[in-house]
Amino acid sequence: MALLFENGDRIVFAGDSVTDMGSVQPVADAMFDNLGHSYVRVIENLLTASYPDVFLRITNSGTSGNTSRDLKNRFDRDVVDLNPQWVSICIGINDVWRQFDVPALTEYACDPVEYEANLREMIEKIKDRVKGVFLITPYYIEPNRKDMMRARMDEYCDICRRLAKEYNCIFVDFQQMFENFCKIRHSSYLAWDRVHPNQIGATLMAKEFLSHCGYKY
């Protein structure tokens, strides 16, 4: 399988803080350090290092703290209007997390029903305007599926998987990838809060993403 991306393609990565990680707000291209230091930057680095003759435009549309509701509200401005050839959506961590760290502030979270609706609305907006949509699961870097928050996250991952199938998106399973890694090393090796990965975590995510793109190292 050849590289999915062709010369001149623009790829927009929409998401929350794990996509953002210091990127210029609200939308950033690869210039200076604008792109931040999440998996998006690692993907850009690996693609260019391996395919110097393919000119791609990588755009980071991640914003820290976003739930699927927040992302949906800015989706036109920060994704659709950029006219990308490819879109990646990785959202849902905050939809779940707020249910556990600030349970009394109920308007901060999104329940599964709303999550699905938000995701669906975004996919429908963009799917016919691009060459492909990547749907990435939210995740909690916790291998114990009985952990309250991991269990809740799995509900959202299931929705994500189901919609990917329904809409024929490329499905990327960060949750499963992290679970595999945690069989060997403890989550604190990647992220003390089990959410925001260090650069090793970002590299794992980039590898996982690229494994769906026909990328040859």
Add this chain to the structure above:
Amino acid sequence: MALLFENGDRIVFAGDSVTDMGSVQPVADAMFDNLGHSYVRVIENLLTASYPDVFLRITNSGTSGNTSRDLKNRFDRDVVDLNPQWVSICIGINDVWRQFDVPALTEYACDPVEYEANLREMIEKIKDRVKGVFLITPYYIEPNRKDMMRARMDEYCDICRRLAKEYNCIFVDFQQMFENFCKIRHSSYLAWDRVHPNQIGATLMAKEFLSHCGYKY
């Protein structure tokens, strides 16, 4: 049971970052904000609010990042030489944590054998010079006892419990207290990294400590 502490007593809290939390280094008394914002401050606040006529001197000898080896090395200067009437020791979290977040840097961690030896050396240095020694378990705010790091922490807690019994120390079980709390709320409500508590966590720790002191709210 009456309050253990008497007018004029000095209580020194030795420990790592969960004891330290912004206290002036290396040793701090209750003056300005010197005491930091860990359970030590909450203990001082509750004691004074409930017993305004008992003058106690609360000292924070916590230092961020310390293992039992680090604490042992500064124990004379930061604990013994202060001539306290009471000493509280809460150490071991970093002895364990370093085995999981930087496994390659083996000199950063302490194994159970060394942990026990360090603890023993500190207790023997101080026990005959004070009215009482508090031995507090290290902890990982994770209710799943099969979690790699929690399981390892439990080994250290067992050592701590055993030595408390052997030396007739007052045993305070932070690990058990946090496990109980996590039956109701998720760990991320107290500490995103399952170690450094917010002020609710600090209050829980202070309550647990004071429950062994004859404290009446």
Add this chain to the structure above:
Amino acid sequence: MALLFENGDRIVFAGDSVTDMGSVQPVADAMFDNLGHSYVRVIENLLTASYPDVFLRITNSGTSGNTSRDLKNRFDRDVVDLNPQWVSICIGINDVWRQFDVPALTEYACDPVEYEANLREMIEKIKDRVKGVFLITPYYIEPNRKDMMRARMDEYCDICRRLAKEYNCIFVDFQQMFENFCKIRHSSYLAWDRVHPNQIGATLMAKEFLSHCGYKY
């Protein structure tokens, strides 16, 4: 008496700098350190530590420097519109203080007539929309009732007590509580300026407040 507050209740604390103390402006919920470090935070900590299964939403609507006039002007936005079940009002210190520290700037203070009118307007706005209103006296941590400023403050405390009775509010007397404490320790132990308390003072205030709420430690 059981705890006044029920699962899901929102409690809004309106006030000036002694309520604010570093809280996010203009209105802050308990998330990160947003709540500041006044008695509001201590109340939140103690409630959660003692009742982990009761989910309450504590909101700090304190703003430094506010007089009763300032609070009245923002009362709709910062209190009423939040739809709380409980409201606490602690205001008046600056109404008095400005008469003594900047006597020439007369528009900075509020005289007793205006203070009463402001308080009354706020109570009437909110009383039928909530389960209960707490009315807390302003205070000056000075036990000598003949001190010019303490004497003036007492006039405002009297108004506060009278309105609490008239409107059937829960009356909390910080002034009396501080007077009692000062029989044992000097005011400089709590607050060098006799207004802004340290964390011991905040704990005293929280205890006093909670003593009216059916709180069991």
Add this chain to the structure above:
Amino acid sequence: MALLFENGDRIVFAGDSVTDMGSVQPVADAMFDNLGHSYVRVIENLLTASYPDVFLRITNSGTSGNTSRDLKNRFDRDVVDLNPQWVSICIGINDVWRQFDVPALTEYACDPVEYEANLREMIEKIKDRVKGVFLITPYYIEPNRKDMMRARMDEYCDICRRLAKEYNCIFVDFQQMFENFCKIRHSSYLAWDRVHPNQIGATLMAKEFLSHCGYKY
């Protein structure tokens, strides 16, 4: 009475934070803003403005937080070795204050016996090497003589007055001056903490000092 000071005289003001107030440490002459903004600066300003043809060297040897013990320990370096013609000593506030704001930290305060000994040692060291010594009372800007801390301060003022007489020093009574002012305006007009004066307070202190120097405005 003509101006006490003659062309070329050096006047050293020794003291604590109310003398220091931002002066360069440990000793500062009138150059740039080195002199700080306490009464020392106001004295220097008024003297030069009224006597432009008299060249005086004004030196600030005040250090924040000093008790009489601290000042005594640095008296050789910061006062005697400067070879002044005149020395002013204003010390004692912290000797008293620490007894009230941190009563448990007993080594921070000096009791009256030590205060007298410290003062005596400093006076004897310097009296025969200068044209005159000013002895200034410590103070608490509180008109109520029954206030715990004011009452304690008066004991120190009495010692100060007695030694001034015994050693034939020029006695300056800041405590009495502030008491008089507080009959008209509340202490919070000068200093929220009743110790550190604003610029009006500094001007009052300068006026009081200069009233003993044959100064004509």
Add this chain to the structure above:
Amino acid sequence: MALLFENGDRIVFAGDSVTDMGSVQPVADAMFDNLGHSYVRVIENLLTASYPDVFLRITNSGTSGNTSRDLKNRFDRDVVDLNPQWVSICIGINDVWRQFDVPALTEYACDPVEYEANLREMIEKIKDRVKGVFLITPYYIEPNRKDMMRARMDEYCDICRRLAKEYNCIFVDFQQMFENFCKIRHSSYLAWDRVHPNQIGATLMAKEFLSHCGYKY
């Protein structure tokens, strides 16, 4: 002659940087350090220290860099609308200075004709609404009247003097006062740039101003 100012009077000092000197912008009353550290603050300090029973409101309406044109343009907002009983105007230094330090930027300066017109417009706006207007000369702390800039400044001082007479204002001659002082000490003792005075200079200006006010030290 008794003090000109009566209980409750407000005095507004309009001017440029030598009036401003760090005062809160655009208009500042005596609260915290808002008043800045120019002669305005020294006047406020001396008045209160000598007349504690007279409550005056001192307002600093000085703004750094202002020419007479700038001051005229904000005169309604920053002076007239404050309803003062007394107004002091000290302007013109920048009208002249810009002719010498940036001669090519001609729109930065005001020539004598405009200066007179601006001054006249401000006086006429305010004179019938106040108890008195102080007109203070601009100045250059340079005793050599043949210096290019001093000579130019003298033209402006003459206009100032003439208008003071015409409109029956109280005339304060800072230029003459500084010339006198410079017979004894060099200008660099007061101000390295011959414009912005240190605190001794501010004290000299305050003394000069107060000598026209019936002030008794």
Add this chain to the structure above:
Amino acid sequence: MALLFENGDRIVFAGDSVTDMGSVQPVADAMFDNLGHSYVRVIENLLTASYPDVFLRITNSGTSGNTSRDLKNRFDRDVVDLNPQWVSICIGINDVWRQFDVPALTEYACDPVEYEANLREMIEKIKDRVKGVFLITPYYIEPNRKDMMRARMDEYCDICRRLAKEYNCIFVDFQQMFENFCKIRHSSYLAWDRVHPNQIGATLMAKEFLSHCGYKY
């Protein structure tokens, strides 16, 4: 070919600013962000992501501005004493650069004779204590071999290649790798100054290095 590195191996990367890039000084292990953001970090990331079960200790001994002389002088402390299994040396850029940007400051540069001697001394110190030594060429990201500085750099690269052969080191040719890349994209895409690479450059360097290590992506 299997991965060169085995479980427990320590690899020390010695060098100048292109190795350092913000690493903690003088020597840093992979903990927090201590390792900086040069190719060293990318190597660590890729190794762990691909071989999670191999525990390696990666150490950055790079220091900005170092010439071969500076590195030689600290080689015992920062490399030998760490007892590594593998050592990588990448030095020489500053030896050359200083000849062109500050030609008058001759003591800042090292000529080829000294460069060879320094390199030789370091290799001989370490070669028998490790499993292998990597010798990496210095470089100038400039494809034009006639550029004055590139031409000079090539002399140093030749020395590097010759010594690698002589001492049986693993030779890594960054200069050649960059020359190849510049056939496709301009040097300004990687580094505006042709020396300090951005993250794409760092990734290229990591790939080049790993291509000599039996690394499988």
Add this chain to the structure above:
Amino acid sequence: MALLFENGDRIVFAGDSVTDMGSVQPVADAMFDNLGHSYVRVIENLLTASYPDVFLRITNSGTSGNTSRDLKNRFDRDVVDLNPQWVSICIGINDVWRQFDVPALTEYACDPVEYEANLREMIEKIKDRVKGVFLITPYYIEPNRKDMMRARMDEYCDICRRLAKEYNCIFVDFQQMFENFCKIRHSSYLAWDRVHPNQIGATLMAKEFLSHCGYKY
């Protein structure tokens, strides 16, 4: 040839970062350090030092990052509306650079056709309103004409030269001047990135510019 500029003339330098270099935005006259530290300041310094009796107004209208499109868009506000007697335009570096450092972000660059159109539009706007227009080439401090970016820059320089001739502008060839200098010293002596010169580079540019102005040192 006498100096082109006459008393009272205003000269506006329009450009990008090499003109800007820290100048106050968007337009700055010579006052304080407003003018920045590019060749514009050196020109101003040399002119005044050599012709103290000629009063010129030098204005810096350079803005970092500008392409010819950006400059064109602000040309009315920042150049025409200032009513200069002379205008200097030095633009085009970023038009080219963006084609090499961020080739995927195509909207950041301007191709030769647009460059010419932009330049033409600016010249036509201003040429009949001034005494003269200076047209300065963009440049890349790289003597190798086969370097990708230098070769591209030469296309823009040619356009610049052609338009200067067509519109009878004074043509200043920074590119040629730098090429000459690089025959003697390497580009890294002037600018590590071959664009932003140090003060020696700025002096070279000023000398080159002044050589077209009848300037006598």
Add this chain to the structure above:
Amino acid sequence: MALLFENGDRIVFAGDSVTDMGSVQPVADAMFDNLGHSYVRVIENLLTASYPDVFLRITNSGTSGNTSRDLKNRFDRDVVDLNPQWVSICIGINDVWRQFDVPALTEYACDPVEYEANLREMIEKIKDRVKGVFLITPYYIEPNRKDMMRARMDEYCDICRRLAKEYNCIFVDFQQMFENFCKIRHSSYLAWDRVHPNQIGATLMAKEFLSHCGYKY
């Protein structure tokens, strides 16, 4: 006359703040912005721009606030030990200034006798080890020779001129140069405090210095 300086010469400029102006302390070569922004930098810029093939090493040994005594005390370390071919000494401004701005601090100034001795000691130390010594007058940018400080400065200039003759140094008269310039423009155009020049002043000084060096622009 050809340029005095030859390839490889080192020229050290010793002095006070007007030589220093932000240079790296205590001694700085031309690298980054180390050289500061005084006349030393302008000299370096002009020399290199006009003689790119002559490699000179320009060193700034100026230190703010130095008197001739301070410079003498560090002369071995900061001048002699650098083995220069040429030395320039410009000292004395602070010897004089301190007599006027802080007349009471007599140890801060140097009288003419000491000034001459200090200068003589420095010249004798260096004169036989160098190709030439430049002796530059101190100055006060004040054309009125009757000004107190200018008159005093002239005494020091006379000493400087006399010693230059006696020791056959190259004499550079900054005082005369500034006096000439002030016939055309006011001192405030160059330096508000008549000492620290802006960049135009620095350029004037550089031109004056170079006029003694056979420099051709």
